[in-house]
Amino acid sequence: MSSELRHIHAETLLELARDHENLRVLEADLMGSVSTGKFQAEFPDQFIQCGIAEANMIGVAAGLSATGKVPFVHSFGCFITRRCYDQLFLSGGYAQQHINIFGSDAGVAAVTNGGTHMPFEDVGLMRLIPDSVVIEVSDAAVLKKAMHYSYQNPGVNYIRSTRKDLPELYLSPDEIEIGKGKVLREGDDLTIIASGLSVHDALEAAAEVEALMGKTVTVVDMHTIKPVDTELVIRCVNKTGKLLTVENHNVTGGLGDAVIAELLEAGVAPTAFRKIGVREQFGQVGSLDYLKDQYGISAQAITEAAIAILD
Amino acid sequence: MKSNEYLREIEHLNLSIKAETVKALLHLGYGHFGGSLSISETLACLYGHYLHHDPANPKMADRDYLVLSKGHAGPALYATLALRGFIELETLKNINANGTLLPSHADMNKTAGVDMTTGSLGQGISCAMGIAMGTDTNVFAIVGDGELQEGQCWEAFQFAAHHQLNNLVVFVDYNKRQLDGYLDEIQKPFDLREKFQAFGFESVQVNGQDINQICGAIEQGLASKDKPTAIILDTEKGQGFPSIIEMSSNHHLRLDDDLRSAILKDLDVIEQRLESLK
Ligand SMILES: Cc1ncc(C[n+]2csc(CCOP(=O)(O)OP(=O)(O)O)c2C)c(N)n1
Ligand SMILES: [Mg+2]
Numbered sequence: 001m002s003s004e005l006r007h008i009h010a011e012t013l014l015e016l017a018r019d020h021e022n023l024r025v026l027e028a029d030l031m032g033s034v035s036t037g038k039f040q041a042e043f044p045d046q047f048i049q050c051g052i053a054e055a056n057m058i059g060v061a062a063g064l065s066a067t068g069k070v071p072f073v074h075s076f077g078c079f080i081t082r083r084c085y086d087q088l089f090l091s092g093g094y095a096q097q098h099i100n101i102f103g104s105d106a107g108v109a110a111v112t113n114g115g116t117h118m119p120f121e122d123v124g125l126m127r128l129i130p131d132s133v134v135i136e137v138s139d140a141a142v143l144k145k146a147m148h149y150s151y152q153n154p155g156v157n158y159i160r161s162t163r164k165d166l167p168e169l170y171l172s173p174d175e176i177e178i179g180k181g182k183v184l185r186e187g188d189d190l191t192i193i194a195s196g197l198s199v200h201d202a203l204e205a206a207a208e209v210e211a212l213m214g215k216t217v218t219v220v221d222m223h224t225i226k227p228v229d230t231e232l233v234i235r236c237v238n239k240t241g242k243l244l245t246v247e248n249h250n251v252t253g254g255l256g257d258a259v260i261a262e263l264l265e266a267g268v269a270p271t272a273f274r275k276i277g278v279r280e281q282f283g284q285v286g287s288l289d290y291l292k293d294q295y296g297i298s299a300q301a302i303t304e305a306a307i308a309i310l311d
Numbered sequence: 312m313k314s315n316e317y318l319r320e321i322e323h324l325n326l327s328i329k330a331e332t333v334k335a336l337l338h339l340g341y342g343h344f345g346g347s348l349s350i351s352e353t354l355a356c357l358y359g360h361y362l363h364h365d366p367a368n369p370k371m372a373d374r375d376y377l378v379l380s381k382g383h384a385g386p387a388l389y390a391t392l393a394l395r396g397f398i399e400l401e402t403l404k405n406i407n408a409n410g411t412l413l414p415s416h417a418d419m420n421k422t423a424g425v426d427m428t429t430g431s432l433g434q435g436i437s438c439a440m441g442i443a444m445g446t447d448t449n450v451f452a453i454v455g456d457g458e459l460q461e462g463q464c465w466e467a468f469q470f471a472a473h474h475q476l477n478n479l480v481v482f483v484d485y486n487k488r489q490l491d492g493y494l495d496e497i498q499k500p501f502d503l504r505e506k507f508q509a510f511g512f513e514s515v516q517v518n519g520q521d522i523n524q525i526c527g528a529i530e531q532g533l534a535s536k537d538k539p540t541a542i543i544l545d546t547e548k549g550q551g552f553p554s555i556i557e558m559s560s561n562h563h564l565r566l567d568d569d570l571r572s573a574i575l576k577d578l579d580v581i582e583q584r585l586e587s588l589k
Contacts, residue, residue, distance in 0.1 A: 027491070029457060029460075029489050029490045029491045029497060030490060030491070031491045032490055032491050032560065032562070033490075049491065049496075049497050049498075050498075051457070051460035051489075051497050051498035052432050052433070052457050052458060052460040052461055052489065052490075053460045053461055053462060053498075055462065056462060078431070079431065083431065112341075112407045112415055113415060113416070113430075114407075114414040114415050114416055114418075114430065115414065115416075115418070115430070116382065116416050116428075116429070116430025116431050117416070117430065284414065285407045285409075285411060285414040285415055286407075286409045286410070287409060290409040290410075
């Protein structure tokens with residue numbers, strides 16, 4: 001099996017459908033981008049092609065949920081959140097329906113599709129729906145776990161992901177618990193909390209900082225952004241004092257805000273804190289490395305921020 | 312209806328748009344070939360004659376506007392703007408390069424001559440309504456046939472008819488295909504001409520490869536006194552490039568060696584036709 005996340009997504013849908021007759025897959029003319037064609041071929045009666053009409057698709061999903069079906073919907077992360085937010089909010093969240101959402105091409109991963117296709121606000125939007133769950137995929141095992149979890153968890157579940165592969169972090173989905181962050185590296189001087197593709201850049205930066213400064217760094221994969229793992233965050237910050245968060249998203253409304261709010265409400269203040277992420281900017285076309293540089297979320301940018309905070 | 316000389320000039324522009332678009336995308340190695348090629352004839356008619364513009368003064372007060380609502384066809388628009396002199400032909404190589412002024416989807420703040428930022432399907436067409444209300448000049452908009460599945464398009468069309476936006480001409484690129492396949496399998500469009508009529512438009516369907524017919528329809532649209540006009544362009548996705556037309560999926564292509572050489576052969580034919588028009 002290919003390790004591209006879009007293929008993992010398609011394979012996991014097939015796996016789930018083999019066990020669950022009530023599962024439905026809905027696409028809005030982007031099946032070709034996430035390889036759900038295989039699903040349509042094997043389960044034609046459980047596949048609904050909605051055309052380029054995302055808002056209608058969410059309404060249809062809510063209606064299917066009202067009849068006991070479990071819909072999985074997909075479009076690019078920008079269109080499946082922004083373009084149909086009121087439908088997600090009301091027909092989904094408020095009406096207490098079960099809708100599982102796969103938003104592909106997280107942030108800079110939209111590369112050459114550019115500014116119209118590059119979501120830096122989807123996590124913020126989806127966090128704002130009461131009782132929603134928001135997960136960002138850092139490797140294939142997380143994606144599989146997130147999809148199985150979503151099937152079982154009635155409500156609005158948002159999974160944010162890239163389509164291409166990410167380096168492997170976990171051997172199996174069993175290592176993942178939704179709502180519990182993963183400590184990937186333990187240190188004493190600084191905690192870096194990241195999600196999605198930024199986890200990999202944070203790991204690279206942590207190694208670099210240790211090599212350069214001899215200080216040790218904790219790196220957490222906070223794959224579940226909502227509900228965020230408050231207990232783990234408190235434990236890490238009590239140990240290291242200093243804290244960085246890293247997200248391929250706007251610094252407003254995303255992972256960094258979720259983490260710092262939980263900490264402060266629990267009465268724990270880091271001795272130094274900085275959010276790394278996109279600030280007051282829209283997307284643009286470019287290569288992945290160029291875009292990470294432009295938005296200050298590259299491994300190098302994280303390393304520099306870590307050095308500054310540790311100095 | 313039109314003199315042969317005049318049609319030849321438009322045809323020359325059309326073939327040049329095709330050639331420059333394809334050369335730019337060959338350079339890039341990927342892109343929206345299909346939907347860019349199906350509108351070159353229409354772009355040639357507009358920029359070759361009907362759309363009032365001045366490349367030296369792209370924001371000229373009395374200019375006409377074009378909203379490319381199917382913003383992913385940006386490369387065809389860029390080729391047109393380059394051939395008309397809004398931007399340098401050389402810059403077409405920079406489509407999608409880091410820091411480019413020519414992004415995959417049309418952007419009014421980056422490219423001289425682009426009148427609206429588009430890329431999220433369904434949005435441009437509403438902006439065209441606002442432009443048509445805000446200007447006394449003519450406003451042209453191009454929507455994809457798949458794009459018409461967005462409900463927002465039909466909100467816009469109701470608005471246009473109610474407000475009698477007779478300075479508005481909407482082209483539908485009826486190439487029968489969208490990203491995941493054929494409209495007929497994804498969502499049937501039914502009779503587009505009738506649908507537009509029911510929405511209060513003057514509507515005509517023409518062969519979208521026939522410059523004479525497109526020109527005739529535009530003239531009819533511009534003459535309309537109290538209604539907006541819809542021109543359904545009966546097109547083929549990849550028009551002019553048989554190797555692209557015959558692909559089972561031709562929305563967004565990533566080129567391998569075989570495809571590249573097949574496209575180059577078709578490009579040769581286009582260039583020979585251009586030569587013969589000289
Ligand atoms: C709101 C929105 N949803 C999805 C997309 C992704 N997308 C880009 S082009 C396209 C297919 C467009 O088909 P059509 O309108 O027929 O264009 P054409 O055939 O002329 O290329 C899709 C689904 C998008 N750009 N915007
Ligand atoms: Mg089409």
